[in-house]
Amino acid sequence: MSLPRDVDMKISYDREVDVLTLEISDGDIDHAEEAGPMLIHLTEDNRPVLIEILDASVFLASLTKISARAAQQRGSGNRIVSTAERAPA
16 A cells, blocks of 8 residues: 555544544545554545544554664664663752
């Protein structure tokens, strides 16, 4: 699945149901496919129109942890430091 190049994406978050919605095109939705915590709504010719990320807070928290771990493994200077690791002022 590839996204259109010139996309005016709309992003919204519904806190009550913890769903992040990415509107990526204006096509007519024909069907949806589930991919892990995501529902991908597609046109008849399988172009993505809308992506819903269910349990978005959990999904985004896991991405943040993965990104932090990857940065530490690369030896990045952008390492996240906990307050317990900081030197006293």
